[in-house]
Amino acid sequence: MPATVTDSPSAILVVGPSWVGDMVMAQTLFSELRHQYPDCAIDVLAPTWCRPLLSRMPEVREALALPFDHGDLRLGERHALGKSLRGHYQQSYVLPNSLKSALVPFSAKVPVRTGWRGEMRYGLLNDVRKLDKERYPLMVQRFVALALPEGAPVPGLDEITAPHLQVSDDSRNGAMAAHNLNLDRPVLGLCPGAEFGPAKRWPEHHYAAVAQHWIERGGQVWIFGSGKDQPVADMIVGALENGADEHAVVLAGNTSLEQAVDLLSATMAVVSNDSGLMHIAAALKRP
Known part of the structure:
Protein backbone atom coordinates (compact mmCIF):
# COMPACT_ATOMS: atom_id res chain seq x y z
CA MET A 1 0.00 0.00 0.00
CA PRO A 2 1.35 3.45 -0.82
CA ALA A 3 1.76 5.87 2.03
CA THR A 4 -0.98 8.44 2.45
CA VAL A 5 -0.56 12.01 3.58
CA THR A 6 -2.35 13.49 6.56
CA ASP A 7 -5.43 15.57 5.80
CA SER A 8 -3.58 18.79 6.51
CA PRO A 9 0.23 18.66 6.47
CA SER A 10 1.86 21.66 8.12
CA ALA A 11 4.89 21.60 5.83
CA ILE A 12 5.69 20.07 2.44
CA LEU A 13 9.11 19.61 0.86
CA VAL A 14 9.38 19.62 -2.93
CA VAL A 15 12.57 18.52 -4.66
CA GLY A 16 12.56 20.79 -7.67
CA PRO A 17 13.87 20.35 -11.21
CA SER A 18 17.28 21.54 -12.37
CA TRP A 19 16.22 23.44 -15.50
CA VAL A 20 14.77 26.95 -15.74
CA GLY A 21 11.75 26.00 -17.85
CA ASP A 22 10.89 22.98 -15.71
CA MET A 23 11.16 25.04 -12.52
CA VAL A 24 8.77 27.62 -13.93
CA MET A 25 6.31 24.87 -14.88
CA ALA A 26 6.66 23.34 -11.41
CA GLN A 27 4.71 26.31 -10.07
CA THR A 28 1.62 24.49 -11.32
CA LEU A 29 2.24 21.88 -8.61
CA PHE A 30 2.87 24.53 -5.96
CA SER A 31 -0.42 26.21 -6.88
CA GLU A 32 -2.32 22.92 -6.65
CA LEU A 33 -0.79 22.19 -3.24
CA ARG A 34 -1.67 25.69 -2.03
CA HIS A 35 -5.25 25.13 -3.21
CA GLN A 36 -5.48 21.84 -1.32
CA TYR A 37 -3.63 23.00 1.80
CA PRO A 38 -4.10 26.78 2.17
CA ASP A 39 -2.20 26.99 5.46
CA CYS A 40 0.64 24.60 4.62
CA ALA A 41 4.23 25.80 4.21
CA ILE A 42 5.80 24.76 0.90
CA ASP A 43 9.59 24.67 0.74
CA VAL A 44 11.49 23.82 -2.43
CA LEU A 45 14.88 22.12 -2.49
CA ALA A 46 16.64 23.28 -5.63
CA PRO A 47 19.94 24.54 -7.06
CA THR A 48 21.00 27.95 -5.76
CA TRP A 49 20.42 29.60 -9.13
CA CYS A 50 16.68 28.83 -8.80
CA ARG A 51 16.16 31.23 -5.92
CA PRO A 52 15.30 34.24 -8.13
CA LEU A 53 12.46 32.21 -9.63
CA LEU A 54 11.20 30.69 -6.40
CA SER A 55 11.27 34.04 -4.58
CA ARG A 56 8.80 35.30 -7.18
CA MET A 57 6.35 32.45 -6.60
CA PRO A 58 3.93 33.43 -3.81
CA GLU A 59 3.15 29.79 -2.97
CA VAL A 60 6.74 29.05 -1.87
CA ARG A 61 7.81 29.83 1.68
CA GLU A 62 11.51 29.10 1.29
CA ALA A 63 13.98 28.00 -1.36
CA LEU A 64 16.39 25.53 0.23
CA ALA A 65 19.77 25.42 -1.49
CA LEU A 66 20.80 22.11 -3.01
CA PRO A 67 24.59 22.57 -2.93
CA PHE A 68 25.41 20.11 -5.72
CA ASP A 69 26.05 20.58 -9.40
CA HIS A 70 23.71 18.86 -11.83
CA GLY A 71 24.92 15.26 -12.14
CA ASP A 72 26.85 15.18 -8.85
CA LEU A 73 26.12 12.06 -6.79
CA ARG A 74 27.74 12.93 -3.42
CA LEU A 75 25.65 10.45 -1.48
CA GLY A 76 27.13 11.25 1.91
CA GLU A 77 26.40 14.95 1.61
CA ARG A 78 22.87 14.30 0.40
CA HIS A 79 22.29 12.02 3.40
CA ALA A 80 23.64 14.69 5.75
CA LEU A 81 21.40 17.33 4.20
CA GLY A 82 18.41 15.05 4.63
CA LYS A 83 19.26 14.39 8.29
CA SER A 84 19.33 18.14 8.92
CA LEU A 85 15.72 18.36 7.73
CA ARG A 86 14.29 15.57 9.89
CA GLY A 87 11.07 16.38 11.68
CA HIS A 88 10.27 19.39 9.52
CA TYR A 89 7.98 17.91 6.85
CA GLN A 90 5.02 15.52 6.63
CA GLN A 91 4.94 15.16 2.83
CA SER A 92 7.45 15.43 0.01
CA TYR A 93 7.24 15.48 -3.78
CA VAL A 94 10.24 14.55 -5.90
CA LEU A 95 9.97 16.03 -9.39
CA PRO A 96 13.20 14.83 -11.07
CA ASN A 97 13.29 11.15 -12.06
CA SER A 98 16.83 10.45 -10.85
CA LEU A 99 17.57 8.13 -7.95
CA LYS A 100 19.79 10.69 -6.23
CA SER A 101 17.01 13.29 -6.17
CA ALA A 102 14.98 11.02 -3.86
CA LEU A 103 17.77 10.62 -1.32
CA VAL A 104 17.23 13.83 0.67
CA PRO A 105 13.53 13.24 1.51
CA PHE A 106 14.37 9.61 2.36
CA SER A 107 17.21 10.63 4.67
CA ALA A 108 14.96 13.33 6.14
CA LYS A 109 12.49 10.55 7.04
CA VAL A 110 9.60 12.46 5.50
CA PRO A 111 6.62 10.14 6.13
CA VAL A 112 5.15 10.39 2.62
CA ARG A 113 7.48 10.64 -0.37
CA THR A 114 5.69 10.94 -3.71
CA GLY A 115 7.16 10.82 -7.21
CA TRP A 116 7.13 9.07 -10.56
CA ARG A 117 8.95 5.75 -10.54
CA GLY A 118 11.90 7.05 -12.56
CA GLU A 119 15.13 5.19 -11.83
CA MET A 120 13.48 2.34 -9.89
CA ARG A 121 13.24 4.32 -6.66
CA TYR A 122 11.20 1.83 -4.67
CA GLY A 123 11.97 2.30 -0.98
CA LEU A 124 13.36 5.78 -1.39
CA LEU A 125 9.84 6.78 -2.43
CA ASN A 126 6.85 5.19 -0.70
CA ASP A 127 4.17 6.69 -2.93
CA VAL A 128 5.51 5.60 -6.31
CA ARG A 129 3.53 6.52 -9.42
CA LYS A 130 3.96 4.85 -12.80
CA LEU A 131 4.03 7.48 -15.54
CA ASP A 132 1.78 6.92 -18.53
CA LYS A 133 3.09 9.46 -21.03
CA GLU A 134 0.01 9.14 -23.22
CA ARG A 135 -2.27 9.83 -20.28
CA TYR A 136 -0.13 12.76 -19.13
CA PRO A 137 1.35 14.24 -22.33
CA LEU A 138 2.19 17.64 -20.85
CA MET A 139 4.81 18.35 -18.20
CA VAL A 140 2.40 20.51 -16.20
CA GLN A 141 -0.08 17.63 -16.09
CA ARG A 142 2.64 15.34 -14.78
CA PHE A 143 3.55 17.79 -12.04
CA VAL A 144 -0.02 18.48 -10.94
CA ALA A 145 -0.96 14.78 -11.06
CA LEU A 146 1.49 14.07 -8.24
CA ALA A 147 -0.65 16.20 -5.92
CA LEU A 148 -3.79 14.24 -6.82
CA PRO A 149 -4.81 10.72 -5.78
CA GLU A 150 -3.35 8.06 -8.03
CA GLY A 151 -5.72 7.38 -10.91
CA ALA A 152 -7.57 10.68 -10.53
CA PRO A 153 -8.91 12.23 -13.76
CA VAL A 154 -6.24 13.93 -15.82
CA PRO A 155 -6.52 17.69 -15.27
CA GLY A 156 -7.12 19.74 -18.39
CA LEU A 157 -5.19 22.92 -19.02
CA ASP A 158 -8.25 24.94 -17.98
CA GLU A 159 -8.07 23.25 -14.57
CA ILE A 160 -4.37 23.99 -14.00
CA THR A 161 -3.24 27.32 -12.60
CA ALA A 162 -0.67 28.60 -15.08
CA PRO A 163 2.76 29.73 -13.84
CA HIS A 164 2.58 33.33 -12.64
CA LEU A 165 5.77 34.99 -11.46
CA GLN A 166 5.34 38.16 -9.40
CA VAL A 167 7.78 41.07 -9.70
CA SER A 168 7.67 44.13 -7.45
CA ASP A 169 8.04 47.65 -8.79
CA ASP A 170 11.11 48.14 -6.60
CA SER A 171 12.96 45.13 -8.00
CA ARG A 172 12.01 46.05 -11.58
CA ASN A 173 13.15 49.64 -11.11
CA GLY A 174 16.35 48.49 -9.42
CA ALA A 175 17.21 46.21 -12.33
CA MET A 176 16.59 48.99 -14.83
CA ALA A 177 18.73 51.42 -12.85
CA ALA A 178 21.56 48.87 -12.65
CA HIS A 179 21.66 48.71 -16.46
CA ASN A 180 20.86 52.37 -17.13
CA LEU A 181 17.58 51.48 -18.83
CA ASN A 182 14.35 53.42 -19.11
CA LEU A 183 10.84 53.04 -20.49
CA ASP A 184 10.83 56.18 -22.64
CA ARG A 185 10.10 53.92 -25.62
CA PRO A 186 8.01 50.71 -25.44
CA VAL A 187 10.21 47.66 -24.98
CA LEU A 188 10.29 44.50 -27.09
CA GLY A 189 12.26 41.67 -25.51
CA LEU A 190 14.23 39.31 -27.74
CA CYS A 191 15.51 35.95 -26.49
CA PRO A 192 17.47 34.56 -29.45
CA ARG A 201 17.07 28.70 -33.10
CA TRP A 202 15.16 31.14 -35.28
CA PRO A 203 17.74 32.75 -37.61
CA GLU A 204 19.25 35.97 -36.33
CA HIS A 205 18.33 37.91 -39.48
CA HIS A 206 14.65 37.32 -38.68
CA TYR A 207 15.20 38.70 -35.17
CA ALA A 208 16.96 41.70 -36.72
CA ALA A 209 14.01 42.31 -39.06
CA VAL A 210 11.58 42.24 -36.13
CA ALA A 211 13.80 44.59 -34.14
CA GLN A 212 14.14 46.99 -37.07
CA HIS A 213 10.36 47.06 -37.53
CA TRP A 214 9.72 47.68 -33.83
CA ILE A 215 12.32 50.44 -33.49
CA GLU A 216 11.17 52.25 -36.64
CA ARG A 217 7.74 52.48 -35.05
CA GLY A 218 9.04 54.15 -31.91
CA GLY A 219 10.11 51.23 -29.74
CA GLN A 220 13.31 49.93 -28.22
CA VAL A 221 14.69 46.39 -28.02
CA TRP A 222 16.34 44.57 -25.12
CA ILE A 223 18.13 41.34 -26.04
CA PHE A 224 18.28 38.71 -23.28
CA GLY A 225 20.28 35.54 -22.83
CA SER A 226 23.33 33.96 -21.26
CA GLY A 227 26.93 34.66 -22.14
CA LYS A 228 26.85 32.05 -24.89
CA ASP A 229 24.04 34.01 -26.56
CA GLN A 230 26.03 37.25 -26.70
CA PRO A 231 27.51 36.62 -30.19
CA VAL A 232 24.09 36.14 -31.79
CA ALA A 233 22.78 39.17 -29.88
CA ASP A 234 25.66 41.25 -31.26
CA MET A 235 24.88 39.99 -34.78
CA ILE A 236 21.27 41.11 -34.42
CA VAL A 237 22.31 44.61 -33.38
CA GLY A 238 24.96 44.71 -36.09
CA ALA A 239 22.32 44.04 -38.74
CA LEU A 240 20.18 47.03 -37.75
CA GLU A 241 20.11 49.98 -40.14
CA ASN A 242 19.50 53.73 -40.16
CA GLY A 243 20.56 54.28 -36.57
CA ALA A 244 18.19 51.69 -35.14
CA ASP A 245 21.08 50.16 -33.17
CA GLU A 246 20.92 53.19 -30.85
CA HIS A 247 17.69 51.77 -29.49
CA ALA A 248 18.86 48.17 -29.03
CA VAL A 249 20.52 46.97 -25.82
CA VAL A 250 22.43 43.69 -25.52
CA LEU A 251 21.73 42.29 -22.05
CA ALA A 252 22.80 38.74 -22.95
CA GLY A 253 25.60 37.71 -20.63
CA ASN A 254 25.27 40.92 -18.61
CA THR A 255 22.41 40.16 -16.22
CA SER A 256 21.79 37.76 -13.40
CA LEU A 257 18.76 35.51 -13.71
CA GLU A 258 17.06 37.68 -11.10
CA GLN A 259 17.62 40.81 -13.19
CA ALA A 260 16.50 39.05 -16.36
CA VAL A 261 13.18 38.14 -14.72
CA ASP A 262 12.65 41.68 -13.49
CA LEU A 263 13.59 43.27 -16.82
CA LEU A 264 11.42 40.89 -18.84
CA SER A 265 8.50 42.05 -16.71
CA ALA A 266 9.06 45.57 -18.10
CA THR A 267 8.63 44.52 -21.73
CA MET A 268 5.46 44.89 -23.75
CA ALA A 269 6.05 41.66 -25.67
CA VAL A 270 8.73 39.00 -26.08
CA VAL A 271 9.96 37.08 -29.13
CA SER A 272 11.77 33.93 -28.03
CA ASN A 273 13.08 30.55 -29.05
CA ASP A 274 12.33 27.46 -26.99
CA SER A 275 14.31 28.31 -23.88
CA GLY A 276 14.04 28.91 -20.16
CA LEU A 277 13.53 32.61 -20.84
CA MET A 278 10.51 31.72 -22.97
CA HIS A 279 8.91 30.03 -19.95
CA ILE A 280 9.77 33.00 -17.75
CA ALA A 281 8.22 35.44 -20.22
CA ALA A 282 5.05 33.33 -20.38
CA ALA A 283 4.87 33.22 -16.57
CA LEU A 284 5.13 37.02 -16.58
CA LYS A 285 2.13 37.09 -18.96
CA ARG A 286 4.14 38.73 -21.73
CA PRO A 287 2.56 38.19 -25.16
Whole structure:
Protein backbone atom coordinates (compact mmCIF):
# COMPACT_ATOMS: atom_id res chain seq x y z
CA MET A 1 0.00 0.00 0.00
CA PRO A 2 1.35 3.45 -0.82
CA ALA A 3 1.76 5.87 2.03
CA THR A 4 -0.98 8.44 2.45
CA VAL A 5 -0.56 12.01 3.58
CA THR A 6 -2.35 13.49 6.56
CA ASP A 7 -5.43 15.57 5.80
CA SER A 8 -3.58 18.79 6.51
CA PRO A 9 0.23 18.66 6.47
CA SER A 10 1.86 21.66 8.12
CA ALA A 11 4.89 21.60 5.83
CA ILE A 12 5.69 20.07 2.44
CA LEU A 13 9.11 19.61 0.86
CA VAL A 14 9.38 19.62 -2.93
CA VAL A 15 12.57 18.52 -4.66
CA GLY A 16 12.56 20.79 -7.67
CA PRO A 17 13.87 20.35 -11.21
CA SER A 18 17.28 21.54 -12.37
CA TRP A 19 16.22 23.44 -15.50
CA VAL A 20 14.77 26.95 -15.74
CA GLY A 21 11.75 26.00 -17.85
CA ASP A 22 10.89 22.98 -15.71
CA MET A 23 11.16 25.04 -12.52
CA VAL A 24 8.77 27.62 -13.93
CA MET A 25 6.31 24.87 -14.88
CA ALA A 26 6.66 23.34 -11.41
CA GLN A 27 4.71 26.31 -10.07
CA THR A 28 1.62 24.49 -11.32
CA LEU A 29 2.24 21.88 -8.61
CA PHE A 30 2.87 24.53 -5.96
CA SER A 31 -0.42 26.21 -6.88
CA GLU A 32 -2.32 22.92 -6.65
CA LEU A 33 -0.79 22.19 -3.24
CA ARG A 34 -1.67 25.69 -2.03
CA HIS A 35 -5.25 25.13 -3.21
CA GLN A 36 -5.48 21.84 -1.32
CA TYR A 37 -3.63 23.00 1.80
CA PRO A 38 -4.10 26.78 2.17
CA ASP A 39 -2.20 26.99 5.46
CA CYS A 40 0.64 24.60 4.62
CA ALA A 41 4.23 25.80 4.21
CA ILE A 42 5.80 24.76 0.90
CA ASP A 43 9.59 24.67 0.74
CA VAL A 44 11.49 23.82 -2.43
CA LEU A 45 14.88 22.12 -2.49
CA ALA A 46 16.64 23.28 -5.63
CA PRO A 47 19.94 24.54 -7.06
CA THR A 48 21.00 27.95 -5.76
CA TRP A 49 20.42 29.60 -9.13
CA CYS A 50 16.68 28.83 -8.80
CA ARG A 51 16.16 31.23 -5.92
CA PRO A 52 15.30 34.24 -8.13
CA LEU A 53 12.46 32.21 -9.63
CA LEU A 54 11.20 30.69 -6.40
CA SER A 55 11.27 34.04 -4.58
CA ARG A 56 8.80 35.30 -7.18
CA MET A 57 6.35 32.45 -6.60
CA PRO A 58 3.93 33.43 -3.81
CA GLU A 59 3.15 29.79 -2.97
CA VAL A 60 6.74 29.05 -1.87
CA ARG A 61 7.81 29.83 1.68
CA GLU A 62 11.51 29.10 1.29
CA ALA A 63 13.98 28.00 -1.36
CA LEU A 64 16.39 25.53 0.23
CA ALA A 65 19.77 25.42 -1.49
CA LEU A 66 20.80 22.11 -3.01
CA PRO A 67 24.59 22.57 -2.93
CA PHE A 68 25.41 20.11 -5.72
CA ASP A 69 26.05 20.58 -9.40
CA HIS A 70 23.71 18.86 -11.83
CA GLY A 71 24.92 15.26 -12.14
CA ASP A 72 26.85 15.18 -8.85
CA LEU A 73 26.12 12.06 -6.79
CA ARG A 74 27.74 12.93 -3.42
CA LEU A 75 25.65 10.45 -1.48
CA GLY A 76 27.13 11.25 1.91
CA GLU A 77 26.40 14.95 1.61
CA ARG A 78 22.87 14.30 0.40
CA HIS A 79 22.29 12.02 3.40
CA ALA A 80 23.64 14.69 5.75
CA LEU A 81 21.40 17.33 4.20
CA GLY A 82 18.41 15.05 4.63
CA LYS A 83 19.26 14.39 8.29
CA SER A 84 19.33 18.14 8.92
CA LEU A 85 15.72 18.36 7.73
CA ARG A 86 14.29 15.57 9.89
CA GLY A 87 11.07 16.38 11.68
CA HIS A 88 10.27 19.39 9.52
CA TYR A 89 7.98 17.91 6.85
CA GLN A 90 5.02 15.52 6.63
CA GLN A 91 4.94 15.16 2.83
CA SER A 92 7.45 15.43 0.01
CA TYR A 93 7.24 15.48 -3.78
CA VAL A 94 10.24 14.55 -5.90
CA LEU A 95 9.97 16.03 -9.39
CA PRO A 96 13.20 14.83 -11.07
CA ASN A 97 13.29 11.15 -12.06
CA SER A 98 16.83 10.45 -10.85
CA LEU A 99 17.57 8.13 -7.95
CA LYS A 100 19.79 10.69 -6.23
CA SER A 101 17.01 13.29 -6.17
CA ALA A 102 14.98 11.02 -3.86
CA LEU A 103 17.77 10.62 -1.32
CA VAL A 104 17.23 13.83 0.67
CA PRO A 105 13.53 13.24 1.51
CA PHE A 106 14.37 9.61 2.36
CA SER A 107 17.21 10.63 4.67
CA ALA A 108 14.96 13.33 6.14
CA LYS A 109 12.49 10.55 7.04
CA VAL A 110 9.60 12.46 5.50
CA PRO A 111 6.62 10.14 6.13
CA VAL A 112 5.15 10.39 2.62
CA ARG A 113 7.48 10.64 -0.37
CA THR A 114 5.69 10.94 -3.71
CA GLY A 115 7.16 10.82 -7.21
CA TRP A 116 7.13 9.07 -10.56
CA ARG A 117 8.95 5.75 -10.54
CA GLY A 118 11.90 7.05 -12.56
CA GLU A 119 15.13 5.19 -11.83
CA MET A 120 13.48 2.34 -9.89
CA ARG A 121 13.24 4.32 -6.66
CA TYR A 122 11.20 1.83 -4.67
CA GLY A 123 11.97 2.30 -0.98
CA LEU A 124 13.36 5.78 -1.39
CA LEU A 125 9.84 6.78 -2.43
CA ASN A 126 6.85 5.19 -0.70
CA ASP A 127 4.17 6.69 -2.93
CA VAL A 128 5.51 5.60 -6.31
CA ARG A 129 3.53 6.52 -9.42
CA LYS A 130 3.96 4.85 -12.80
CA LEU A 131 4.03 7.48 -15.54
CA ASP A 132 1.78 6.92 -18.53
CA LYS A 133 3.09 9.46 -21.03
CA GLU A 134 0.01 9.14 -23.22
CA ARG A 135 -2.27 9.83 -20.28
CA TYR A 136 -0.13 12.76 -19.13
CA PRO A 137 1.35 14.24 -22.33
CA LEU A 138 2.19 17.64 -20.85
CA MET A 139 4.81 18.35 -18.20
CA VAL A 140 2.40 20.51 -16.20
CA GLN A 141 -0.08 17.63 -16.09
CA ARG A 142 2.64 15.34 -14.78
CA PHE A 143 3.55 17.79 -12.04
CA VAL A 144 -0.02 18.48 -10.94
CA ALA A 145 -0.96 14.78 -11.06
CA LEU A 146 1.49 14.07 -8.24
CA ALA A 147 -0.65 16.20 -5.92
CA LEU A 148 -3.79 14.24 -6.82
CA PRO A 149 -4.81 10.72 -5.78
CA GLU A 150 -3.35 8.06 -8.03
CA GLY A 151 -5.72 7.38 -10.91
CA ALA A 152 -7.57 10.68 -10.53
CA PRO A 153 -8.91 12.23 -13.76
CA VAL A 154 -6.24 13.93 -15.82
CA PRO A 155 -6.52 17.69 -15.27
CA GLY A 156 -7.12 19.74 -18.39
CA LEU A 157 -5.19 22.92 -19.02
CA ASP A 158 -8.25 24.94 -17.98
CA GLU A 159 -8.07 23.25 -14.57
CA ILE A 160 -4.37 23.99 -14.00
CA THR A 161 -3.24 27.32 -12.60
CA ALA A 162 -0.67 28.60 -15.08
CA PRO A 163 2.76 29.73 -13.84
CA HIS A 164 2.58 33.33 -12.64
CA LEU A 165 5.77 34.99 -11.46
CA GLN A 166 5.34 38.16 -9.40
CA VAL A 167 7.78 41.07 -9.70
CA SER A 168 7.67 44.13 -7.45
CA ASP A 169 8.04 47.65 -8.79
CA ASP A 170 11.11 48.14 -6.60
CA SER A 171 12.96 45.13 -8.00
CA ARG A 172 12.01 46.05 -11.58
CA ASN A 173 13.15 49.64 -11.11
CA GLY A 174 16.35 48.49 -9.42
CA ALA A 175 17.21 46.21 -12.33
CA MET A 176 16.59 48.99 -14.83
CA ALA A 177 18.73 51.42 -12.85
CA ALA A 178 21.56 48.87 -12.65
CA HIS A 179 21.66 48.71 -16.46
CA ASN A 180 20.86 52.37 -17.13
CA LEU A 181 17.58 51.48 -18.83
CA ASN A 182 14.35 53.42 -19.11
CA LEU A 183 10.84 53.04 -20.49
CA ASP A 184 10.83 56.18 -22.64
CA ARG A 185 10.10 53.92 -25.62
CA PRO A 186 8.01 50.71 -25.44
CA VAL A 187 10.21 47.66 -24.98
CA LEU A 188 10.29 44.50 -27.09
CA GLY A 189 12.26 41.67 -25.51
CA LEU A 190 14.23 39.31 -27.74
CA CYS A 191 15.51 35.95 -26.49
CA PRO A 192 17.47 34.56 -29.45
CA GLY A 193 19.21 31.72 -27.62
CA ALA A 194 17.91 28.14 -27.58
CA GLU A 195 18.37 25.26 -25.16
CA PHE A 196 19.50 22.83 -27.85
CA GLY A 197 21.68 24.97 -30.09
CA PRO A 198 21.36 26.54 -33.54
CA ALA A 199 19.10 23.81 -34.93
CA LYS A 200 16.35 25.00 -32.58
CA ARG A 201 17.07 28.70 -33.10
CA TRP A 202 15.16 31.14 -35.28
CA PRO A 203 17.74 32.75 -37.61
CA GLU A 204 19.25 35.97 -36.33
CA HIS A 205 18.33 37.91 -39.48
CA HIS A 206 14.65 37.32 -38.68
CA TYR A 207 15.20 38.70 -35.17
CA ALA A 208 16.96 41.70 -36.72
CA ALA A 209 14.01 42.31 -39.06
CA VAL A 210 11.58 42.24 -36.13
CA ALA A 211 13.80 44.59 -34.14
CA GLN A 212 14.14 46.99 -37.07
CA HIS A 213 10.36 47.06 -37.53
CA TRP A 214 9.72 47.68 -33.83
CA ILE A 215 12.32 50.44 -33.49
CA GLU A 216 11.17 52.25 -36.64
CA ARG A 217 7.74 52.48 -35.05
CA GLY A 218 9.04 54.15 -31.91
CA GLY A 219 10.11 51.23 -29.74
CA GLN A 220 13.31 49.93 -28.22
CA VAL A 221 14.69 46.39 -28.02
CA TRP A 222 16.34 44.57 -25.12
CA ILE A 223 18.13 41.34 -26.04
CA PHE A 224 18.28 38.71 -23.28
CA GLY A 225 20.28 35.54 -22.83
CA SER A 226 23.33 33.96 -21.26
CA GLY A 227 26.93 34.66 -22.14
CA LYS A 228 26.85 32.05 -24.89
CA ASP A 229 24.04 34.01 -26.56
CA GLN A 230 26.03 37.25 -26.70
CA PRO A 231 27.51 36.62 -30.19
CA VAL A 232 24.09 36.14 -31.79
CA ALA A 233 22.78 39.17 -29.88
CA ASP A 234 25.66 41.25 -31.26
CA MET A 235 24.88 39.99 -34.78
CA ILE A 236 21.27 41.11 -34.42
CA VAL A 237 22.31 44.61 -33.38
CA GLY A 238 24.96 44.71 -36.09
CA ALA A 239 22.32 44.04 -38.74
CA LEU A 240 20.18 47.03 -37.75
CA GLU A 241 20.11 49.98 -40.14
CA ASN A 242 19.50 53.73 -40.16
CA GLY A 243 20.56 54.28 -36.57
CA ALA A 244 18.19 51.69 -35.14
CA ASP A 245 21.08 50.16 -33.17
CA GLU A 246 20.92 53.19 -30.85
CA HIS A 247 17.69 51.77 -29.49
CA ALA A 248 18.86 48.17 -29.03
CA VAL A 249 20.52 46.97 -25.82
CA VAL A 250 22.43 43.69 -25.52
CA LEU A 251 21.73 42.29 -22.05
CA ALA A 252 22.80 38.74 -22.95
CA GLY A 253 25.60 37.71 -20.63
CA ASN A 254 25.27 40.92 -18.61
CA THR A 255 22.41 40.16 -16.22
CA SER A 256 21.79 37.76 -13.40
CA LEU A 257 18.76 35.51 -13.71
CA GLU A 258 17.06 37.68 -11.10
CA GLN A 259 17.62 40.81 -13.19
CA ALA A 260 16.50 39.05 -16.36
CA VAL A 261 13.18 38.14 -14.72
CA ASP A 262 12.65 41.68 -13.49
CA LEU A 263 13.59 43.27 -16.82
CA LEU A 264 11.42 40.89 -18.84
CA SER A 265 8.50 42.05 -16.71
CA ALA A 266 9.06 45.57 -18.10
CA THR A 267 8.63 44.52 -21.73
CA MET A 268 5.46 44.89 -23.75
CA ALA A 269 6.05 41.66 -25.67
CA VAL A 270 8.73 39.00 -26.08
CA VAL A 271 9.96 37.08 -29.13
CA SER A 272 11.77 33.93 -28.03
CA ASN A 273 13.08 30.55 -29.05
CA ASP A 274 12.33 27.46 -26.99
CA SER A 275 14.31 28.31 -23.88
CA GLY A 276 14.04 28.91 -20.16
CA LEU A 277 13.53 32.61 -20.84
CA MET A 278 10.51 31.72 -22.97
CA HIS A 279 8.91 30.03 -19.95
CA ILE A 280 9.77 33.00 -17.75
CA ALA A 281 8.22 35.44 -20.22
CA ALA A 282 5.05 33.33 -20.38
CA ALA A 283 4.87 33.22 -16.57
CA LEU A 284 5.13 37.02 -16.58
CA LYS A 285 2.13 37.09 -18.96
CA ARG A 286 4.14 38.73 -21.73
CA PRO A 287 2.56 38.19 -25.16
